[in-house]
Amino acid sequence: MKKAERVDYILQRLQQLYPETPVPLDHTDAFTLLVAVLLSAQCTDERVNQVTPALFALADNPVDMAALDVEQIRAIIRPCGLSPQKSKAIKRLSEILLEEHGGEVPANMEALERLPGVGHKTASVVMSQAFGVPAFPVDTHIHRLAQRWGLTSGKNVVQTERDLKRLFPEAYWNRLHLQIIFYGREFCTARGCDGRVCEICRTCYPERKHPKRTLKA
Template structure:
C-alpha cells in the first residue's frame, strides 16, 4: 500500500528553509554597491521599481556629482534627475535625494540617523528602505520585505500574504531574530535564481517542492 505524500509542517518548513538557504548562500554580500550609510540609503531609494543591477550602473555617476549629504544638498535637482533617469521615477527620486540630503545636514549633522523612526520621516524613505539601512548599514535586526520575499513567503506557507506588513510580522515571528538580516538577503537571492515570479509557480523549485510535495496546482500569491 502506497504512503500518501505529505506536505511539511510549518516548523519543519522553517527549519528546512533555514538550512537549505544557508547551504546555498553562506555569504550574503549586499547587492547594492555603497561605501557608507548615506550611499546605501540613496541606493536603496533608487532601487524602488528598479533592478539592483541598474542602480549599480547609475550610482558611480551620481557619486561623481556628490557622495555625501553636504555636497548633494548643493547639487541642482535637475542634475540629480539627469543622472538617475535610467532608474525610473527620476523626478520624484531626485527631489527626495535632494531634500533628504538637506535634512541630514540641517538636522542630523550630515549623518544618517541610526534610528528607524527618524529614517522613516525622510523624503522617499519608507519602512522597507529604513529597514534595509538599519540592517545592512548599522547591523540592527530587521526583516525588510520586498516583492521577492512577499511572494516566496506565500509559496512556502509562511504567511497569508495579505500585505508586506503582515508578511514581515509573520516572518519575524517564525525565524530567530539573529538570522533576520542574513535571511532576508538569502531569500532575495533564492527568489531571483530559482523561484522568480515567472520561473516558479509554487510547484517547480527545490524549496517549493520539498515543502509541498503534495501540491498539485500553482500557488496563487497576493501582490504586495
C-alpha cells in the same frame, strides 16, 4: 511537512546555498546605501549599480548632494525610473540630514522613515545593512516566496514581515532577507516557478497540485 519543519529546512538550505550575503547594491557607507536603496524602488539592483558611480562621483555625502541642483541629480538617475520624485527626495533628504542630524544618517527607524522617499522597507534595509540592527525588510519579492513556502497568508508586506519575524530567530533576520532574495532571483522567479517547480517549493509542498496564487502585496 509542518510549518516548524519548513522553517528549519528553509533556514538550513538557504545557509547552504548562500553562506555569504553581500549587499547587492554598491555603496561605501550609510549615506550611499540610503541613496542606492531609494533608487532601487521599481528598478533593478543592476541598473542602480550602473547609475550610482556617476552620481557618487559628484556627491557621495549629504553636503555635496544638497549642493547639487535637482535637475543635475535627475539627469544622472533618469535610467532608474521615477526620476522626478527620486531626484527631489535625494536632494531634500540630504538637506534634512544636514539640518537635523549633523550630516549623518540616523541609526533610527522612525527618523529614517521621516526622510523624503524613504519608506519602511528602505529604512529597514539601512538599519540592517548599514548599522547591523536586526530588521526584516520585506518587498513583493519576499512576500511572494513566503506565501509559496507556507510561511504567511498575509495579504500585504506588513503582515508578511510580522509573520516572518515571528517564525525566524532575530539573529537570522539580516542575512535571511538577502538569502531569500538571492534564491528567488535564481530559482523561484515570478514566472519561473509557480509554487511547484523549484527545490524549496517542491520540498515544502511535494503534493501541491495547483499553482500557488500570491495574495496581493
